[in-house]
Amino acid sequence: MTASRLETCPPKGLAAICLLLSFLMMGGCASKAQPLPPGARPAIQSQPTPAKAAAVIRTARLMIGAPYKWGGSSPDTGFDCSGLVWFSYHQNGINLPRVSWQQFNAGTPVKRGTLRPGDLIFHKVDKKGKSLHVGIVTDRGSFVHSPSSGKQVMESSLVNTYWEKHYLGARRILQ
Numbered sequence: 001m002t003a004s005r006l007e008t009c010p011p012k013g014l015a016a017i018c019l020l021l022s023f024l025m026m027g028g029c030a031s032k033a034q035p036l037p038p039g040a041r042p043a044i045q046s047q048p049t050p051a052k053a054a055a056v057i058r059t060a061r062l063m064i065g066a067p068y069k070w071g072g073s074s075p076d077t078g079f080d081c082s083g084l085v086w087f088s089y090h091q092n093g094i095n096l097p098r099v100s101w102q103q104f105n106a107g108t109p110v111k112r113g114t115l116r117p118g119d120l121i122f123h124k125v126d127k128k129g130k131s132l133h134v135g136i137v138t139d140r141g142s143f144v145h146s147p148s149s150g151k152q153v154m155e156s157s158l159v160n161t162y163w164e165k166h167y168l169g170a171r172r173i174l175q
Contacts, residue, residue: 053118060144107173123166
């Protein structure tokens with residue numbers, strides 16, 4: 001809550017009411033059910049994020065802004081998509097294969113409507129010889145990934161039209 005919002009409240013007796021109204025106004029947008037684009041499914045299951053998944057996501061988010069580098073798997077060199085996934089899990093003591101097609105066979109398959117934070121999400125992209133793209137599902141209905149040459153590690157919405165169209169599958173590494 002900002003100081004300017006508090007300054008508009010009457011000073012005596014009504015401060016508690018104003019504070020309550022401020023909280024309700026802030027939560028109003030988030031609590032309204034927004035229609036999803038056609039064909040979109042709920043992004044993630046609503047349940048607390050386990051500590052290990054939260055740590056993996058935190059590591060991946062710390063890499064946001066790092067450059068894309070084909071074959072890269074460290075903040076020093078940059079990341080390709082599977083290198084970012086491998087690094088984020090490896091930094092938290094979890095061994096994964098290094099390349100995306102091997103990651104696609106790791107863990108257990110997950111249906112799209114049952115995604116959880118920490119799951120790996122795969123897309124078929126067919127760009128410049130690259131065909132399989134992977135990212136890490138977050139607790140915000142998004143995924144962290146390293147998209148392609150000239151771009152940087154970023155966080156993108158799971159219900160983005162492009163990613164919805166190119167969805168291939170998901171895997172659960174953390175049970």
